[in-house]
Amino acid sequence: MQKTLSIIKPDAVKALYTGKIIDFIENKGLQIVAKKKMVLTRKQAESFYEVHKEKPFFSELVDFMVSGPVVVQVLTGENAIEHYREIMGSTDPNMAEEDTIRKLYGKNIQCNAVHGSDSSENANTEISFFFSKLELIN
Numbered sequence: 001m002q003k004t005l006s007i008i009k010p011d012a013v014k015a016l017y018t019g020k021i022i023d024f025i026e027n028k029g030l031q032i033v034a035k036k037k038m039v040l041t042r043k044q045a046e047s048f049y050e051v052h053k054e055k056p057f058f059s060e061l062v063d064f065m066v067s068g069p070v071v072v073q074v075l076t077g078e079n080a081i082e083h084y085r086e087i088m089g090s091t092d093p094n095m096a097e098e099d100t101i102r103k104l105y106g107k108n109i110q111c112n113a114v115h116g117s118d119s120s121e122n123a124n125t126e127i128s129f130f131f132s133k134l135e136l137i138n
């Protein structure tokens, strides 16, 4: 069993897609073992997306990520990291495959509904960024 970090981003929370996205995730066989709703500080968002700090879209991305509440979850399942990336769909919702979260609920390449860890190293870092061991159901 593998763990991955999911964020339902401000665009999707604002549009009341949280419940639908949670349903989608659970129906695809991933389990939610931790969850919190929060508003990120600018410092937290900058630190979370540090790998992108040289990208032209970085400051807009940070503005977007602090623009409203997010729902942060730890998902578990077989091959959870790759499985969740698959059901999220491509970064750009316009390019996303049918029956993916971003195709169904994403607006554009920035407001694309969800985040998912992209490697086991990043999953561990991202999970520890938001959750203590105590907060994870085993």
Ligand code: ADP
Pocket (backbone or CB within 6 Å): 052, 057, 061, 090, 091, 109, 110, 111, 112, 114, 115, 116, 118
């Ligand atoms: P992913 O979330 O699919 O792993 P990236 O790690 O490349 O994608 O980018 C992180 C986030 O930055 C994306 O989910 C999206 O919100 C935003 N982003 C990526 N590319 C662009 C872009 N060209 N313009 C604006 N925002 C972008």
Ligand code: MG
Pocket (backbone or CB within 6 Å): 118
């Ligand atoms: Mg990424």
